[in-house]
Amino acid sequence: MIRDARVLRAGFVPREVEHRDAEVNHLSSVLEPITNGEPADTAIVTGPSGAGKTCISQFVTERLREEVLNVETTYVNCWRNYTRFRTLYQILDDLGATIDIHRQSTPHDELVDRLQQHDGPRTVVILDEVDQLEDPSIIYDLHSLPQFAIICIANKEEELFSRVDDRLVSRLRSSEHVRMDKYHDEQLYDILSARAKWGLDEDVITDDQLYRIADAAAGDARLTIGILRTAAGKADRENHERITDDILLDAAEDARAQIKQKSLDSLTPHQRVVYDIVREHGPVGPSEIHERYSEDVDDPRTKRTIRTYLSKMEQYNLLEAEGTSRDREYSLVDSAAASPMQ
């Protein structure tokens, strides 16, 4: 049933990117100076999740590596490496310059110095989910180093700008900005059927089923491929010859649940209690949250800390907040808002 599992994986970068020619060309042109050994501008790539931001960034840098001998690329997921240290470490690690760096006793400034002294080939740094950085000043550090070209990937440009300081905002505003929209259902179908063609045996899934996946995912390519992967895996395990409608239905729910679980797993036990309170009692204000939380838990944290938790969970798209002041209330984000599969 599964011919090539690689093309169904989340991080797979296809040989051809569909329906993103303009964006690919735009981003390529920003990096163009590198082909002449000159420094390139910072690029900002924004768009909703599953719009192909990560995909085209990696596609473009890989193509650049094919064209130019003397260029490195490194990819950092800032959601997983949300501290300044981890991000810097990740970059240095990819450059092979971490041998004698130790977690605690090496000051952060030295990591930046280390980057500055790096006289290897020009390097394209992809900072994915850059709006999740705790301390975005690292963008500034990298920005000032001419041997590094940066691609910043974020959901919304405002959320990125609101978190960095003014001098960086003005610099970023003048950098090239690649905006991406959700895919249309037709485009999603094309992407899916290409993956199905390479990844699955023939006649494992019908066109009609592919359309339904595309329709259910509300423009999110990553989600569609996740659904396809989950469905194919399940059909394979259960020795079906083809993907049945029942399997597809389950897969759609599983794929959504997995995405959410990934965020949920990153919460501390205290944060989890707060999340559960909002889930059970929301929409609910911060005072009530803290009250209930204090009852549920030994050794409760302060209100201030709970506020930090709440805004963190808002960033992770686990919670949403309504109101700006005393009317502030938190509730769960409605993850079933995307149309369920028929």
Place this chain on the structure above:
DNA sequence: AGTCCACAGGAACCGTAGGGAT
């Protein structure tokens, strides 16, 4: 209009943990 109060979020500070140096 004026006061009050819950809220957001920045800044300074603190205790702890983990690693290096001696």
Place this chain on the structure above:
DNA sequence: ATCCCTACGGTTCCTGTGGACT
């Protein structure tokens, strides 16, 4: 074994904002 550094999570303190109530 001991001391020293630093990151990190948390707290305390603070300012600014804007509903709600008088």
